[in-house]
Amino acid sequence: MRVFIVNSVSGNGRGRKIWLQVQRLLEERNIPYQVEFTKGPGHAAEIAESAARSNVQAVVAIGGDGTVNEVGNGLAGTEIPMGYIPAGSGNDFALAQNIPSDPEQALQRVLDHQVRRVDTAEIGERMMIGFAGVGFDAKVADTVNHSPFKRWAGRSIYFFGAVQVLTRFRPASVSLLIDGKRCEYQGLWLIAVTNNPYYGGGMKICPDAKNDDGWLDICCVHNLKHAQFLKMFPSVYKGKHVNHPSVTLLRGKEITIDSEAPLVVHADGEVIGRTPLSIRVRPQSLCVL
Numbered sequence: 001m002r003v004f005i006v007n008s009v010s011g012n013g014r015g016r017k018i019w020l021q022v023q024r025l026l027e028e029r030n031i032p033y034q035v036e037f038t039k040g041p042g043h044a045a046e047i048a049e050s051a052a053r054s055n056v057q058a059v060v061a062i063g064g065d066g067t068v069n070e071v072g073n074g075l076a077g078t079e080i081p082m083g084y085i086p087a088g089s090g091n092d093f094a095l096a097q098n099i100p101s102d103p104e105q106a107l108q109r110v111l112d113h114q115v116r117r118v119d120t121a122e123i124g125e126r127m128m129i130g131f132a133g134v135g136f137d138a139k140v141a142d143t144v145n146h147s148p149f150k151r152w153a154g155r156s157i158y159f160f161g162a163v164q165v166l167t168r169f170r171p172a173s174v175s176l177l178i179d180g181k182r183c184e185y186q187g188l189w190l191i192a193v194t195n196n197p198y199y200g201g202g203m204k205i206c207p208d209a210k211n212d213d214g215w216l217d218i219c220c221v222h223n224l225k226h227a228q229f230l231k232m233f234p235s236v237y238k239g240k241h242v243n244h245p246s247v248t249l250l251r252g253k254e255i256t257i258d259s260e261a262p263l264v265v266h267a268d269g270e271v272i273g274r275t276p277l278s279i280r281v282r283p284q285s286l287c288v289l
């Protein structure tokens, strides 16, 4: 039996519409299923955890990256694979995994049941599946998630969110410990820690990140004036920002981030707290379809 976890409100109600399409396909093909609809933050993780205990064939998330994060949190460390049918605004996990945006094709991939293992990472009590960040990008995630325009703007909302945050943002002093090696940054804009190349609705923040190599890829952006940041910003969509002298790419397995003033932290686009924080890779801990 496959359990579908549907976030009906993801992608401005796309979650609900896509589920109805998937349900019709399952019924046409006489494929047994269970479905659960999320009621609010944290619920998808609870459902996934309880499904994993009953040893189901797969748990399939229908929603955005926030839903992937929660379902992944519920399944990491088990042998139950996570399927994914994208229905959010960003869908960066789908992009990184080459999961089709067409629901019928994404469902077919679930039914094909080719299991592969991907890395996740522990952040305090929680896990990130694809990406996490501190500073500017976390502020953007927070702004976007509270924006009334998220309902209809789709992927471009992250671009507009970034422009909105930019005017008020003040870079910070941050200390980073990567596998015992310390780096200090004055005027830090952001630190992205990723398993996947993409975040923020298709920004190629860590172009070489691979989600099964046991490493976390890190991108630090520092020492830039606001106008310079704005000028560099569009280049992230093609991963060309990495050539800029204010961009430092690093890699590690265990990372601690501390800052003078607490900075907002996000995991897979959902704000989960503030610095200080520690992130530790959990190699190949999540089975995905």
Ligand SMILES: Nc1ncnc2c1ncn2[C@@H]1O[C@H](COP(=O)(O)OP(=O)(O)OP(=O)(O)O)[C@@H](O)[C@H]1O
Pocket (backbone or CB within 6 Å): 007, 008, 009, 010, 011, 012, 038, 039, 040, 041, 042, 043, 063, 064, 065, 066, 067, 068, 087, 088, 089, 090, 091, 092, 268, 269, 270
């Ligand atoms: N019934 C519900 N009502 C309100 N919020 C919900 C409900 N179910 C889940 N949520 C919350 O919705 C939030 C957003 O979900 P998700 O990230 O999947 O969609 P999205 O924001 O549209 O997509 P993306 O992150 O790809 O931009 C998550 O924080 C999740 O916990």
